[in-house]
Amino acid sequence: SAAEKGGYDYFMLKEIAEQPKAVADTLLGRIGTDGRLTLDELRISASDLRRVDKVVIVACGTAFHAGMIAKYAIEHWTRIPCEVEVASEFRYRDPILDDRTLVIAISQSGETMDTLMALRHAREQGAKVLAICNTNGSTIPRESDAVLYTHAGPEVAVASTKAFLTQLVACYLVALYLGQVRGTKWGDEILAVIKELGDAPTHIEQVLETMEPVRELARSLADAKSVLFLGRHVGFPVAMEGALKLKELAYMHAEGFAAGELKHGPIALIEEGLPVVVVVPSPRGRSILHDKIVSNIQEIRARGARTIVIAEEGDEAVAPYADHLIRIPATSTLLQPLVSTVPLQVFACELATAKGHEVDQPRNLAKSVTVE
Ligand code: AGP
DSSP states (O other), rough: TTTTTTTOSSSHHHHHTTHHHHHHHHHTTOTTSOOOOOOOOOOOOOOHHOOOOEEEEEOOOOHHHHHHHHHHHHHHHOOOOHHHHHHHHHHHOOOOOHHHHHHEESSSSSSHHHHHHHHHHHTTTTTTEEEEEEEEEEEHHHHHEEEEEEEOOOSSSOSSSSSHHHHHHHHHHHHHHHHHTTTTOHHHHHHHHHHHHHHHHHHHHHHHHHHHHHHHHHHHTTTTTTTEEETTHHHHHHHHHHHHHHHHHHOEEEEEEEEEGGGGTTGGGGGOOOEEEEEEEOOOSSSHHHHHHHHHHHHHHTTOEEEOOOOOOHHHHHHGOOOOOEEEOOOOOGGTHHHHHHHHHHHHHHHHHHHOOOSSTTTTOOOSSOOO
16 A cells, blocks of 8 residues: 555655665664674674685575675685575585584575475584675574664565665674674774764765755666666776666566676677666775776776766766765765665666566566475
């Protein structure tokens, strides 16, 4: 009913709008004023966490994209090697696991069969499993050694939005907590990140307030045959997430690439007028990443692409090469997905609406996939 949708036409629109609150609720009570994390709910002891010598993340779809981003954060902040794999591939390749492996299973529903089978396999090999989940008491957390709940509230639309942002928050918290219990030196970078996590709800709100041009652009692209998404570093999984949203909602061909891979093949796809969305890393963080992506934008534009550039406020270097410029608030490199994903959700939702598709219930899809 309209009341359930809180006045929005679709659950997806409501859930996109709820993201600042979902992120704030997921942070609530977990970071102290001194910047120290309290995750007492994790039933894995500090001594077990200190013994961990490898992290393996398993998940599907959007949750897998959250896992890809988590890998960058975990390895950078804790120096523990981290792998991430789609759950449906995991157990069939005989992965190397033992009692020093921490497996993180990410799932909104907690009922995804592929993820459940992956975690059962991991536990049989003696690994400890931590679930990141949005559904209290569902099967995945019940079968795990520990759980960190995301507090997105019920997500009804098939296309995941607010659950994804809260999965990112949970992954950042786990990475920071691993660093904390293992005595990683808390330098200025990490303290700044912890503070910035607290600012994320405000940043997301700012993005939501500036989405009208994105909706307009989406409507103008309703007849496009294909859209490409490019990113580097954590912008790469964000690009994949943008493409997945477009596939499931607008039934359009879309692909997300690592921008550096362009020249190894995908650049052959670029033709006059092809819309290409580029997620630009902050020029302040690792500026080499930024320089490289600016040349990627130039390369595709020279070949006729219509460039849709997502870049932080104040990044002027990209402006001359952007046919459409979407601004996001300045953040640190690793936290950018919390803001850069939002325009991609809005873009896909509006494009699907323009095509007359059923936004909350795309064809052929179920909210949780309970078969392998
Ligand atoms: C996301 O928009 C999808 N509908 C889908 O990829 C989903 O993220 C995936 O099936 C995993 O679901 P889960 O988080 O409930 O395990």
